[in-house]
Amino acid sequence: MSDVSLTVNGKRVSGSAEDRTLLVHFLREHLGLTGTHVGCDTSQCGACVVHVDGRAVKSCTMLAVQASGSTIVTIEGLADGAELHPVQAAFKEHHGLQCGFCTPGMIMTATDMIARHPEGLDEATVRAELEGNICRCTGYHNIVKAILAASETMAKGAKGKAKQAA
Amino acid sequence: MGIEGVGARVARKEDKRFITGGGRYVDDMVVPGMKHAVFVRSPHAHAQIKKIDVQKAQGMPGVVGVLTGKELKADGIGNLICGWMIHSKDGTPMKMGAWSPLAVDKVRYVGDAVVIVVADTKGQARDAAEAVEITYKELKAVVEATKALEKGAPQVHAEAENNLIFDWELGDGKATDAAIKSAAHVTRMKIVNNRLVPNAMEPRAALGHYDKAEDHYTCWTTSQNPHVARLVMSAFYNVAPENKLRVIAPDVGGGFGSKIYIYPEEIVCLWASKKTGVPVKWVADRTESFLADAHGRDHVSTVEMAFDKDNRITALKVDTIANLGAYMSLFSSCVPTYLYATLLSGQYNIPAIHANVRTVYTNTAPVDAYRGAGRPEATYVLERMMETAARELGVSPAELRRRNFITSFPHQTPVIMAYDAGDYNASLDAAMKAADYAGFTKRKMDAAKQGKLRGIGMSCYIEACGLAPSSAVGSLGAGVGLWESAEVRVNAVGTIEVLTGSHSHGQGHETTFAQLVTQRFGVPIDSVSIVHGDTDKVQMGMGTYGSRSGAVGMSAIVKALDKVEAKAKKIAAHLLEADEGDIVIENGEVKVAGTDKSLPWFQVALASYTAHNLPAGMEPGLKETAFYDPSNFTFPAGCYICEVEIDPETGLTEIIQFVAADDFGNIINPMIVEGQVHGGIAQGVGQALLEGAHYDPSGQLLTASYMDYTMPRAGDLPSFKVSTSNTPCPGNPLGVKGCGEAGAIGSPPAVINAITDALGVVDIPMPASPATVWATIRATKH
Numbered sequence: 001m002s003d004v005s006l007t008v009n010g011k012r013v014s015g016s017a018e019d020r021t022l023l024v025h026f027l028r029e030h031l032g033l034t035g036t037h038v039g040c041d042t043s044q045c046g047a048c049v050v051h052v053d054g055r056a057v058k059s060c061t062m063l064a065v066q067a068s069g070s071t072i073v074t075i076e077g078l079a080d081g082a083e084l085h086p087v088q089a090a091f092k093e094h095h096g097l098q099c100g101f102c103t104p105g106m107i108m109t110a111t112d113m114i115a116r117h118p119e120g121l122d123e124a125t126v127r128a129e130l131e132g133n134i135c136r137c138t139g140y141h142n143i144v145k146a147i148l149a150a151s152e153t154m155a156k157g158a159k160g161k162a163k164q165a166a
Numbered sequence: 167m168g169i170e171g172v173g174a175r176v177a178r179k180e181d182k183r184f185i186t187g188g189g190r191y192v193d194d195m196v197v198p199g200m201k202h203a204v205f206v207r208s209p210h211a212h213a214q215i216k217k218i219d220v221q222k223a224q225g226m227p228g229v230v231g232v233l234t235g236k237e238l239k240a241d242g243i244g245n246l247i248c249g250w251m252i253h254s255k256d257g258t259p260m261k262m263g264a265w266s267p268l269a270v271d272k273v274r275y276v277g278d279a280v281v282i283v284v285a286d287t288k289g290q291a292r293d294a295a296e297a298v299e300i301t302y303k304e305l306k307a308v309v310e311a312t313k314a315l316e317k318g319a320p321q322v323h324a325e326a327e328n329n330l331i332f333d334w335e336l337g338d339g340k341a342t343d344a345a346i347k348s349a350a351h352v353t354r355m356k357i358v359n360n361r362l363v364p365n366a367m368e369p370r371a372a373l374g375h376y377d378k379a380e381d382h383y384t385c386w387t388t389s390q391n392p393h394v395a396r397l398v399m400s401a402f403y404n405v406a407p408e409n410k411l412r413v414i415a416p417d418v419g420g421g422f423g424s425k426i427y428i429y430p431e432e433i434v435c436l437w438a439s440k441k442t443g444v445p446v447k448w449v450a451d452r453t454e455s456f457l458a459d460a461h462g463r464d465h466v467s468t469v470e471m472a473f474d475k476d477n478r479i480t481a482l483k484v485d486t487i488a489n490l491g492a493y494m495s496l497f498s499s500c501v502p503t504y505l506y507a508t509l510l511s512g513q514y515n516i517p518a519i520h521a522n523v524r525t526v527y528t529n530t531a532p533v534d535a536y537r538g539a540g541r542p543e544a545t546y547v548l549e550r551m552m553e554t555a556a557r558e559l560g561v562s563p564a565e566l567r568r569r570n571f572i573t574s575f576p577h578q579t580p581v582i583m584a585y586d587a588g589d590y591n592a593s594l595d596a597a598m599k600a601a602d603y604a605g606f607t608k609r610k611m612d613a614a615k616q617g618k619l620r621g622i623g624m625s626c627y628i629e630a631c632g633l634a635p636s637s638a639v640g641s642l643g644a645g646v647g648l649w650e651s652a653e654v655r656v657n658a659v660g661t662i663e664v665l666t667g668s669h670s671h672g673q674g675h676e677t678t679f680a681q682l683v684t685q686r687f688g689v690p691i692d693s694v695s696i697v698h699g700d701t702d703k704v705q706m707g708m709g710t711y712g713s714r715s716g717a718v719g720m721s722a723i724v725k726a727l728d729k730v731e732a733k734a735k736k737i738a739a740h741l742l743e744a745d746e747g748d749i750v751i752e753n754g755e756v757k758v759a760g761t762d763k764s765l766p767w768f769q770v771a772l773a774s775y776t777a778h779n780l781p782a783g784m785e786p787g788l789k790e791t792a793f794y795d796p797s798n799f800t801f802p803a804g805c806y807i808c809e810v811e812i813d814p815e816t817g818l819t820e821i822i823q824f825v826a827a828d829d830f831g832n833i834i835n836p837m838i839v840e841g842q843v844h845g846g847i848a849q850g851v852g853q854a855l856l857e858g859a860h861y862d863p864s865g866q867l868l869t870a871s872y873m874d875y876t877m878p879r880a881g882d883l884p885s886f887k888v889s890t891s892n893t894p895c896p897g898n899p900l901g902v903k904g905c906g907e908a909g910a911i912g913s914p915p916a917v918i919n920a921i922t923d924a925l926g927v928v929d930i931p932m933p934a935s936p937a938t939v940w941a942t943i944r945a946t947k948h
Contacts, residue, residue: 018287018289020289028193028194032196033187034187034190034191034193034194035186035187035188035189036187037191037193037367037368037419038193038369038449039367039368039369039452040452040871040872041451041452041453041871042452042871042872042873044871044872044873044877045367045452045872047367074187075185075186075187076186076187076188078186079186084185084186088185088186091181091185092177092178092181092182092185093177095177095178095837095838095840095841097181097184097185098420098672098673098674098841098845099366099367099368099417099418099419099420099671099672100180100181100183100184100185100189100417100419100672101189101191101366101367101368101419101420102367102419103184103185103189104184104185104187107185123885126880127880127881127883128880128881130879130880130881131879131880131881133879133880134367134872134877134879135367135880136365136366136367136420136422136845136848136849136877137367137420137672137841137845138841138844138845138848139844139845139846139847139848139849139878139883139886139909140844140848140879140880140883141841141844141883141885141886142841142844143880144880144885145885
């Protein structure tokens with residue numbers, strides 16, 4: 001057994017887990033954050049993507065003890081209170097989800113993708129960058145549309161903020 | 167149409183929980199005292215079980231139970247069943263071998279469940295499962311259906327000689343043979359439809375909870391049809407009587423057919439909960455899903471299509487061998503028969519059709535319905551034949567199809583179906599226009615200059631969904647009816663709950679169904695809730711599959727709404743002292759037409775519950791129930807066009823464009839319908855280019871993870887060009903058809919027709935992976 005201390009969605013949490021416990025299981029079973037899903041066990045599907053210290057990580061590729069000391073954001077911590085994150089809002093507006101199972105991982109991946117491309121995104125880049133996330137329902141059509149739309153919204157938002165600051 | 171009514175692109179009500187991490191799937195459920203189960207599965211495709219030693223496993227840390235098939239049988243738990251009886255052409259019933267939820271004497275495929283281990287944690291259960299010692303005597307295995315029929319092949323079940331389950335036929339064999347004999351031209355092909363694994367992203371799961379004090383069971387399960395699960399578990403598997411068994415299918419992460427069936431795991435978890443005295447949860451890992459979810463397709467067909475001198479089809483003859491795997495899954499027998507051969511007329515006038523279907527046991531996972539279920543196989547046969555025939559006859563594929571289209575309705579085919587409405591030229595025209603079909607020759611020449619091979623292919627599909635009148639399917643062997651139920655409950659404050667027997671696992675029912683209510687009463691969509699997936703809440707239902715939730719599920723809601731509306735009008739007429747016929751309900755108000763007299767909707771609802779002033783003799787309350795039994799199948803149809811570009815150096819196929827022109831009749835929410843088409847196309851393109859379940863000759867599944875089985879990813883697909891035309895279905899009150907499976911049905915032949923066009927070959931096996939395309943190019947050159 002090992003002690004695990006994390007900051008998850010802004011809250012300090014600690015617990016003790018078997019050494020073999022994966023981060024995804026720690027989040028789901030110890031912290032009750034069941035929005036992060038397990039879809040494949042081989043780090044192929046991306047349903048378990050969370051942000052670890054600001055980067056998208058498949059939480060099934062990491063032991064909980066390895067993550068100790070990190071700052072984690074899961075799908076439950078993405079919205080600002082009642083206000084949806086622009087990526088969440090875009091997935092809803094553009095019907096970027098059907099059964100919802102891959103959705104948390106898709107949204108966390110997309111958020112990271114948009115942050116890494118402040119210059120903006122095009123369809124080919126979005127499709128290439130979604131390599132690590134599998135969706136069986138949507139054919140990706142509306143997921144791609146939602147990510148492109150969110151990217152634009154967020155760029156406008158960032159410009160707006162920059163203007164305000166100036 | 168209002169902004170939230172019928173025809174509007176209403177954003178989904180259910181999305182909020184899914185995009186914020188608030189979805190509730192079976193694996194998210196926690197019950198006090200809950201323990202975790204792991205199944206010990208057969209590592210052999212075919213073997214006798216000589217001995218099972220669980221002693222060591224029982225002593226492992228955290229273990230609360232290690233249970234075998236012998237104990238299960240001793241407690242009277244029944245074998246799994248196939249619920250659709252098919253008779254061979256000689257009149258004998260299908261030969262169904264026994265399928266015990268835990269294997270007792272023999273295992274028949276890799277993944278066959280043998281022992282359940284229950285422990286405090288999943289890790290402990292896994293450790294203990296490793297310690298279960300099973301002694302097997304290996305037997306020779308057979309994995310290919312054609313080989314299973316050969317003399318001397320390993321015998322999977324004693325009940326089915328030569329592994330033949332049934333040898334069935336449909337249509338007029340004599341007329342078909344005569345037409346082929348006198349034909350001006352006959353096209354002949356052997357057509358293989360590859361085996362697929364459905365791969366819903368949420369793995370299957372079950373949580374069984376036996377409450378000793380109440381002598382009552384609860385089962386949370388990843389099901390597309392919880393009521394059917396309860397019925398079957400109760401009536402056939404002796405788990406518990408229906409009144410002692412509650413089945414809940416909460417949020418379910420995709421189904422595509424694979425979650426229709428009642429599998430061994432949910433039965434065993436319920437039984438094990440009683441046996442161990444603790445709630446038992448099992449969640450499949452992905453490899454378990456590959457091994458033990460029902461697979462799809464796996465047909466081998468020999469086909470002849472005859473034409474007269476004017477290129478009109480005179481006959482179609484199909485001889486199909488269908489692999490059903492090691493056991494007959496719940497609806498496995500109807501897929502290669504009544505969901506397949508009945509669609510072999512496609513969109514065409516074909517005077518004579520004969521289909522012969524042999525179904526076969528092999529040492530592979532059971533095969534059952536997967537998105538489209540029989541209809542993709544039929545469409546693949548027909549549309550590959552049409553393409554090949556057009557090339558042989560030297561006519562354009564579009565013209566050959568047009569020449570043979572059915573243009574007047576109703577149309578009775580020679581294979582049972584009576585098509586009610588359609589306009590096949592309209593969808594073909596729309597698809598050709600959207601694809602700029604006329605400009606293809608130039609695009610092909612331009613690509614050739616770059617050293618690339620371009621091809622274009624089309625597919626004109628028809629499907630039958632809904633499914634059909636219960637009496638009709640009953641006469642064809644179905645063990646269940648195919649109606650749907652609905653209950654509309656208007657609360658005293660005017661909000662409305664709709665209880666439906668349909669189940670939503672991605673289809674957006676919570677929105678689409680609510681739009682019907684909003685349209686009817688003018689109440690805001692947020693005041694309407696759709697309740698589904700729980701046998702304690704919804705009286706009875708048949709569930710969601712076969713693209714039936716629109717045509718059948720919504721029709722039941724319409725019937726219940728009719729009754730509620732009629733009663734509400736009676737109450738309003740009484741309160742407003744007006745004639746019942748003058749009452750109209752719109753925008754949340756109940757009015758007397760042509761006057762300023764009106765009541766808010768909620769006041770009518772409230773009046774029905776206070777019951778202080780109701781018409782004489784009227785019962786209080788405003789709640790109505792309806793069962794709807796369809797009068798016919800409904801027949802969505804359309805045309806898909808795929809354009810590909812192949813790099814001859816690598817064999818890589820890029821889809822340049824994919825066009826879908828569908829006729830789904832009237833549409834309630836176009837956004838959701840388009841989403842269904844997108845997803846279906848992705849699965850169809852996956853079948854054609856990427857996906858295939860492969861067993862080695864010893865019966866080991868070589869494609870049992872996402873590292874081996876190629877799922878379509880975003881980079882494999884383009885954005886799709888979709889459109890719809892509309893010939894309303896005359897058979898149901900909404901005029902709707904079905905849209906859930908069309909994409910998966912129509913797209914594989916369009917892709918393969920495009921690839922064979924690009925390569926100048928007659929055929930290429932699915933999946934046409936880069937390696938297969940590359941090898942085909944090399945083979946053609948020599």
